[in-house]
Amino acid sequence: MISIDKNKTAENIAVARASETIIQRYGNAAKEFVVAYEGIDNATGQALQKGLKNISGYKVNPKYEAQNLRQQSGFSAEVLDTAKKNAHNIVKGNSARAARTDDIAKRVDEKFGDIGGTNETKYDQAVFKNGKIVDASQFKFIGDNASACLDKLHSQKFCEKYVDKGVNFTVPSDYYDEIKAEIPKRIDKLEQQILKNRQDGKFELAERKKLEIERYKKINKGLKRSNLTNEEAMFARKHPTLATAKEIAKVGHGAGLEGAKYGAAIGGGISAVRNIVSVISGEKDFGDAAIEVVYDTGTGAAVGYISNFGMSALSGVMKNSASGLIRSMAESNMPAQIAIAVFEAGKTLLKYSNGEISGTECVEELQEKGVGMAGAIAGAEIGQAVIPIPVVGAVAGSIIGYAVSSAWYNELKNIINLEKIAYEEYLRIERECNEAIEALKEYRKKIEALISKYMIEHITAFHTAFDVMKDAFEIGDIDGFISGANMITKKLGGTVQFNDMREFDELMMSSEALVL
Helix, strand or coil: CCCCCCCCHHHHHHHHHHCHHHHHHHHHHHHHHHHHHHCEECCCCEECCCCHHHHCCCCCCHHHHHHHHHHHHHHHHHHHHHHHHHHHHHHHCCCCEEEEHHHCCCEEECCCEEECCCCCCCCCEEEEECCEEEEEEEECCCCCCHHHHHHHHCCHHHHHHCHHHCCCEEECHHHHHHHHHHHHHHHHHHHHHHHHHHHCCCHHHHHHHHHHHHHHHHHHHHCEECCCCHHHHHHHHHCHHHHHHHHHHHHHHHHHHHHHHHHHHHHHHHHHHHHHHHHHCCCCCHHHHHHHHHHHHHHHHHHHHHHHHHHHHHHHHHHCCCCHHHHHHHHCCHHHHHHHHHHHHHHHHHHHHCCCCCHHHHHHHHHHHHHHHHHHHHHHHHHHHHCCCCCHHHHHHHHHHHHHHHHHHHHHHHHHCCCCCCHHHHHHHHHHHHHHHHHHHHHHHHHHHHHHHHHHHHHHHHHHHHHHHHHHHHHCCHHHHHHHHHHHHHHCCCCCCCCCHHHHHHHHHCCCCCCC
16 A cells, blocks of 8 residues: 655645745735725725725615615626726736726826716726726616616617717626627617618608617627626625625635646646656555655645635735735735645644644644744745746745755754753753754755755756646646656656557566566
8 A cells, every 4th residue: 555645744835835926916816806895905095986895885765775776786886897807907917907987087088088086977997008098988787687778878868978979888797798689689670760761751760760870889889798797786785795705715716726736736746756766766666656646736736726715815905904014914925924834734733633643742743844834935035046947946945945944853853852861961952953943044055055056957857857747747648748757767867668658558568577
């Protein structure tokens, strides 16, 4: 039976450390929803005219409850749609940003004319890119159904106020498709009426219907789909806290999925190298090694998902905190470090609660992980500086840093635990323990040389092999995966017996011995 180490702390730290950029990006996206809820961006000091929390407190006349709530849900739709647009663009790396026109300074734009300022009546939302307005629209969450909404958009009042002036409409996402399908039908009907009117000599009426067609065409051309349905807008009006939490959870899920990819690649890659070496040295057979690689890939993905999900959400809240200190912490790698600490401490506490370890062992293990994580964090910085390849340097440094620090700590702890140790010796060991923490500052110089010497010789081959194996794994290319694994075997001085699946099959069918 294969023995799988379930406490691969160093690898878990590497996975979480590699997720810092993901947490920062998705944390910025999550912050958009916190700002939308609270109605203020504490980082810039800008207060919004309307926030979801504020809108939910608007008064409702019992006689016109449905009408009042519908109007107010439209305001909530504007605020939440803006946050969703910005969050999406942040995640995708798009520089475009949306803003409610009430929240931007009044100006005269060459394309959109007068726009911005409090109580803007022409546009509800503007989209900026490189400092210029590239899009603007009026939000209309109106009508009991799509047809009724289109009736209002095409009404004389709205046409004169918006359509004739080239203003575009943004409508609920659940109305959009139906409206787009309805407009051509109405145009066809009007064209038939125009033919009839002209045959009857009613040319003035025909011209009015022709104007109606032109207005329908303008509506159709400028119609935009909101990021919310009517139901979602009303939910945001009535339950702003839950609506905000739901959106932040969606952001966290996206971060988790990206983290899982990193985790699977890192956990599986590290495990592959370790197990290939074990197979070559005869410590394991191929079957056990393969099972452990699969297991480590799965656990790496789980660590990546869990840490990224929770920490991106936490980071978003921290980034809009009223405390400048907390905002500064969110801009550093603190959220990722919290994820590491919580995950690793949680594993130890779970073992204690299950009776697997004693209270003393629990404390000792937490202490060991504390020292190890400090070394891993320092090592990650060194590794990234020495190996300027995104993620790779930090991962290598984290693992080496954790291994060195933990080994040092364990050695000192074992000495302290020896029975009948002389008091003077105890004082010396205790002093060394304290010095060990200070010595972590010197860790950079010592480990830099080690990383430089080894990684310069091997990093290119390893990096290429990992890329080949990762790409092959994603598309199910067995030959490609074997080729990538063979690259590492050859770099480590081993000899390969097969280069693809065909040769492997031939080897299995032959009398030649399989050498592991």
